[in-house]
Structure formats: structure tokens, C-alpha cells
Amino acid sequence: MGTLDGKVALVTGSGRGIGRAIACKLASEGARLVVNDLDEGPARDTIARINDMGSQAVSCVGDVTAADFGERFVNLAVETFGTPDIIVNNAGYTWDNVIQKMSDEQFQAVIDVHLAAPFRILRAAAGPIRAAAKQEAAQRKAVCRKVVNISSVSGVYGNAGQANYSSGKLGVVGLTKTLAKEWGRYRVTVNAVAFGLVHTRLTQALENESASVDIAGRDIAVGVHRERLEAIAQTVPLGRGATPEEAAGAVYLFCIPESDYVSGQLLVCDGGGR
Numbered sequence: 001m002g003t004l005d006g007k008v009a010l011v012t013g014s015g016r017g018i019g020r021a022i023a024c025k026l027a028s029e030g031a032r033l034v035v036n037d038l039d040e041g042p043a044r045d046t047i048a049r050i051n052d053m054g055s056q057a058v059s060c061v062g063d064v065t066a067a068d069f070g071e072r073f074v075n076l077a078v079e080t081f082g083t084p085d086i087i088v089n090n091a092g093y094t095w096d097n098v099i100q101k102m103s104d105e106q107f108q109a110v111i112d113v114h115l116a117a118p119f120r121i122l123r124a125a126a127g128p129i130r131a132a133a134k135q136e137a138a139q140r141k142a143v144c145r146k147v148v149n150i151s152s153v154s155g156v157y158g159n160a161g162q163a164n165y166s167s168g169k170l171g172v173v174g175l176t177k178t179l180a181k182e183w184g185r186y187r188v189t190v191n192a193v194a195f196g197l198v199h200t201r202l203t204q205a206l207e208n209e210s211a212s213v214d215i216a217g218r219d220i221a222v223g224v225h226r227e228r229l230e231a232i233a234q235t236v237p238l239g240r241g242a243t244p245e246e247a248a249g250a251v252y253l254f255c256i257p258e259s260d261y262v263s264g265q266l267l268v269c270d271g272g273g274r
């Protein structure tokens with residue numbers, strides 16, 4: 001028996017890093033997963049891990065910023081497993097520069113992935129969730145659904161070089177708080193988790209070299225120089241960055257029945273605060 005037996009969970013960007021750890025944690029508690037990633041191989045790998053645990057998963061490969069992605073993602077969930085019970089908006093990346101060197105394209109692309117995409121996915125989910133909630137209310141069944149949006153300490157406190165990312169990551173907190181008010185009547189809790197340093201591809205340690213990843217055809221620099229990573233870790237009361245599994249644990253707290261009366265909240269998961 002898992003805590004989330006039979007629940008239908010959708011996690012964007014779950015081919016790698018924190019998203020993959022979230023998808024695997026939810027699946028390990030019995031949820032059926034709709035996995036998404038830009039990249040097919042990593043999405044397939046997450047599905048294989050979930051299947052190995054004896055849970056079910058289906059993949060919806062594609063760019064969350066595509067105009068029709070929200071409908072495609074939610075429809076696949078409804079057709080395959082049923083109404084979404086848990087939606088985690090996690091997909092994202094950083095594309096940094098100081099403001100005088102940040103192009104319109106760079107600002108907008110990062111806002112699109114961290115704010116516009118979650119908005120469209122949740123808008124697409126409104127129909128099935130409202131219909132299910134009305135039916136459950138008529139049958140006097142109390143089903144609580146969960147949305148968790150992934151934010152960042154960059155949004156909460158600001159971070160030099162991240163005008164685009166910090167704006168998107170705080171914007172998604174506004175979306176969270178508004179939707180908590182709109183969807184309370186449908187028994188949906190809507191919360192956000194802002195991470196500090198989590199060790200993933202985005203924050204990989206660089207020695208003297210540079211690293212980049214392909215995000216929808218754009219070559220985006222990733223990674224943090226080792227000395228800078230060590231300096232950041234020293235500012236963390238727990239003295240280190242989080243593993244993706246520890247980060248997933250914070251999201252899981254908002255997905256379990258014990259948090260059914262917690263909504264509209266931002267949880268900062270950064271190893272001790274600042």
C-alpha cells in the first residue's frame with residue numbers, strides 16, 4: 001500500500017534531475033505517472049525506472065512552451081489514466097546574463113518556460129478537474145487534488161544575472177496563490193516549493209571548462225565553477241546542496257493527504273534559510 005495508490009500524477013521536465021526524482025518518488029508511493037521532457041531518451045529512462053518499481057507511466061515528450069502542450073499533456077493523462085490528481089510544474093532551465101546583455105528573446109524564453117507554461121497546463125486541467133470535483137461533490141466523495149509549482153530562491157531573494165529567471169520564479173508564486181483561491185472550491189491545494197542549491201545538470205561542478213546543453217535548439221550554458229559551488233554551500237546552514245531526492249521530498253509533502261488543508265503556500269527548501 002502506497003500513500004498515493006492509484007493517483008494520476010503529471011510531472012513536467014521529469015527526464016532528469018529534480019523532476020525525475022519527483023516522478024520516481026510519486027510512483028514509489030503508488031501513483032501512475034505522465035512523464036514529460038523535451039528529450040525523448042531521458043523521458044524513456046524515467047518510464048523504465050517507474051516500470052521497474054511495478055508502477056505505470058506514459059510519456060508526453062515535447063516542449064512545455066508549445067502553445068498546445070497543456071491540452072496535449074492533460075488529454076493524454078485523462079485518456080490513459082483519468083482526471084489528474086497531482087500536477088507538478090517543474091520543467092525549466094536558466095539562461096543567465098546581466099540585464100544590459102540580456103536580449104528580449106532570452107528574457108521571454110525563460111518567462112515562458114517557468115510561468116506561461118505552468119499557466120497553460122493548469123488552464124488545460126481546469127475543465128477535467130472542475131467536472132470531476134462537481135461529480136465527486138454530488139456523490140459526497142471527498143477527493144483532494146494537488147498542484148505543486150517549482151520556484152527558486154532566485155525568485156524569492158533575487159540573484160545577479162537572473163532578471164529573467166527570478167521574475168519567472170516569483171511570477172509562478174503569484175500564479176500559485178491566485179489558483180489556491182480559485183480552486184479551493186474544487187478541493188485542490190496549490191503550493192510552491194522554492195529550491196536553493198540542488199545538485200543536477202543545471203548546477204554541475206565545472207573545473208576550468210564550460211558546459212552547455214541543447215534546449216529546444218538553443219545552446220545554453222550550464223554549470224557552476226567548483227569554487228563558487230563550494231562558496232554557496234558554505235552559506236547553507238546544512239553545509240551542502242541538496243540531492244534531487246531530497247528536493248523531491250519537499251514536493252512530496254504537498255502531495256500527501258496530511259497536507260490536504262495546506263494551500264497557497266511557498267515552502268523554501270534551501271537547507272536552512274538565510
Ligand SMILES: NC(=O)c1ccc[n+]([C@@H]2O[C@H](COP(=O)([O-])OP(=O)(O)OC[C@H]3O[C@@H](n4cnc5c(N)ncnc54)[C@H](O)[C@@H]3O)[C@@H](O)[C@H]2O)c1
Nearest residue numbers: 013016017018038063064090091092152195197198200201
Ligand atoms: N538545480 C537547482 O539548484 C535548482 C534550484 C532552484 C530551482 N530549480 C528548478 O528546478 C527545476 C528542475 O531543474 P533541475 O535542476 O532538475 O534541472 P535539470 O536540467 O537536471 O532537469 C530539468 C529537465 O527539464 C527539461 N526541460 C527544460 N526545458 C523544458 C521544456 N521547455 N519543456 C520540457 N522539458 C524541459 C530538461 O530537458 C531536463 O530534463 C527547474 O524548474 C529549475 O529552475 C533548480
